[in-house]
Amino acid sequence: MRLSNLADYAVVTMSAAARHCGGGRTSASELAGETGLPVPxxxxxxxxxxxxxxxxxxxxxxxxxxxxxxxxxxxxxxxxEAIEGPIALTACVDGTNCAVDHDCSVKPHWPIINSALRGALADIPLTQLTRSKEMA
Structure with missing residues (x-):
């Protein structure tokens, strides 16, 4: 599994925005300069x-x-989730785009797997990403 570039950029952008907490507002241009990402x-x-x-x-x-x-x-x-939508490793969980017929024995387990993945990502607060590597 791999995040899309846009989701990756969102995490990087939010980390930069978090470093401005308490210091007033910032701009998209300033965040672009800090992250090295293109302004658009x-x-x-x-x-x-x-x-x-x-x-x-x-x-x-x-x-x-x-x-x-x-x-x-x-x-x-x-x-x-703001960029990608609900976190899910497979498209068949919601009953669409399933490559296997209705007798799939794995399908009932995907919600558990997806929940575990979402839980792991939910356990990482933005504050953790703003710390320097030495502190992480």
Missing amino acids: TVQKVVSKLTAAGLLRSTRGAGGGLQLARPAAAISVADIV
Whole structure:
């Protein structure tokens, strides 16, 4: 399993945004500069993260971007789901796109596996990603 580039960029962007906590607002351009990502990519990611309620965008003088809730209350699972949708390793869990017929003996187990994966990602708060490598 591999995250899409956009989900990866969202985690990187949110980590950068979290480093601004308590220090006021930031901008997509500033986040792009800090992360090395192209401005249009960061703008696209920011739009999705804002729509998901993870970032708050304020227009006008003194406006900008800030986390919508404390970094400790935002998990990697929240960020990934904002970009990718529900975390699932297979498409057949919801009854569509299953390559195997209805007699599949593994299908009942996928929700357990997906839950375990989501739980692992939910256990990693954004604050953990903002620490330096020495502290992690």
